[in-house]
Amino acid sequence: MGLPRGMNSWSIGVDLGGTNLRIAAVTRHGEAIDTLHLPTRLSLGPEAVLDDMAGAIRQLIDKHPGNLLGIGVGSPGPIELPLGVLHHPPNLPGFDGLNLRLELERRLDRPVQVEHDAALAAYGEFLLGAGRAHGVDSLLMLTLGTGVGCGIVLEGRIWRGMKGAAGESGHGPIFPDGVPCPCGARGCLEMYASATAIVRLAAELGMEAPGSADHPHLSASGIAQLATAGDERALRVFDQVGQALGLSLAHLVNALDLPLYVIGGGAAAAWPLFAPRMFSTLREGSYVYRLSMPRDPNVFEPGKTHVAPAQLSDSGLLGAALLPVAARASAA
Numbered sequence: 150m151g152l153p154r155g156m157n158s159w160s161i162g163v164d165l166g167g168t169n170l171r172i173a174a175v176t177r178h179g180e181a182i183d184t185l186h187l188p189t190r191l192s193l194g195p196e197a198v199l200d201d202m203a204g205a206i207r208q209l210i211d212k213h214p215g216n217l218l219g220i221g222v223g224s225p226g227p228i229e230l231p232l233g234v235l236h237h238p239p240n241l242p243g244f245d246g247l248n249l250r251l252e253l254e255r256r257l258d259r260p261v262q263v264e265h266d267a268a269l270a271a272y273g274e275f276l277l278g279a280g281r282a283h284g285v286d287s288l289l290m291l292t293l294g295t296g297v298g299c300g301i302v303l304e305g306r307i308w309r310g311m312k313g314a315a316g317e318s319g320h321g322p323i324f325p326d327g328v329p330c331p332c333g334a335r336g337c338l339e340m341y342a343s344a345t346a347i348v349r350l351a352a353e354l355g356m357e358a359p360g361s362a363d364h365p366h367l368s369a370s371g372i373a374q375l376a377t378a379g380d381e382r383a384l385r386v387f388d389q390v391g392q393a394l395g396l397s398l399a400h401l402v403n404a405l406d407l408p409l410y411v412i413g414g415g416a417a418a419a420w421p422l423f424a425p426r427m428f429s430t431l432r433e434g435s436y437v438y439r440l441s442m443p444r445d446p447n448v449f450e451p452g453k454t455h456v457a458p459a460q461l462s463d464s465g466l467l468g469a470a471l472l473p474v475a476a477r478a479s480a481a
């Protein structure tokens with residue numbers, strides 16, 4: 150694949166996950182022109198993973214002509230920013246204390262920008278997805294995956310907080326008597342709205358996977374299929390997901406008063422199943438929302454508070470690639 154004519158400025162985005170490593174060449178307009186998928190070889194240690202990343206980046210640089218604007222990397226947290234140092238990341242065992250940014254820069258002999266993966270998902274949606282569609286200057290995005298990520302874009306810029314710890318709303322406790330969370334708190338949003346939580350909630354209700362000899366575990370998407378078919382226990386699971394999201398959003402809306410809150414990640418595909426309870430809980434829990442909610446939550450009205458599903462499936466990767474593009478534009 151070559152570059153489309155007239156688009157000779159491009160950048161590289163990297164999504165470092167605990168299972169998969171994705172590296173994309175992206176035009177300055179956000180079109181992916183080449184993507185590499187590798188396993189994250191955690192068992193071989195951080196040096197091997199860093200070498201794999203640097204090797205894939207070099208492969209794209211050698212293959213594509215034109216002006217490389219920069220390299221953006223999304224990493225799981227906790228990561229100290231803008232330094233780029235990982236602190237006991239639960240999804241990257243063995244990476245504690247590693248300076249991801251410096252290690253990559255040393256291998257590539259080029260500058261690298263590092264951000265929290267959930268922040269880059271929000272940034273990608275802001276630039277190319279729901280944010281662009283609605284023409285807003287700020288948004289918050291919750292990503293429902295293995296955990297619940299949270300990214301915040303304020304007036305066009307990623308909000309990191311003091312050292313990169315902003316956007317830990319997945320670990321905001323919402324049920325005081327809820328289940329303990331690995332973070333040390335109890336009843337966190339992540340324990341009720343992630344794909345992992347959906348499976349646990351279904352198991353707590355005694356649901357079993359159909360054909361359980363071949364598929365001993367229920368999956369979040371399988372539970373969503375059952376709910377769509379009318380399974381009462383599966384419907385209760387998504388009702389609880391909706392309640393958890395509504396409670397969390399009530400705090401977020403009251404604190405931030407943003408025009409748009411985006412729900413993304415794999416489990417967000419179950420939007421029709423959890424959205425009714427999410428909106429009713431948000432209405433009950435936030436007077437700020439009640440004062441500024443649109444007449445129809447599915448119809449965008451400027452100046453109102455909106456909660457909408459994500460529009461992109463790979464916003465984190467695109468957001469990573471567009472980081473250096475935005476940096477160039479603001480420096481110009």
Ligand SMILES: [Zn+2]
Pocket residue numbers: 319320321330331332333334335337339
């Ligand atoms: Zn937690």
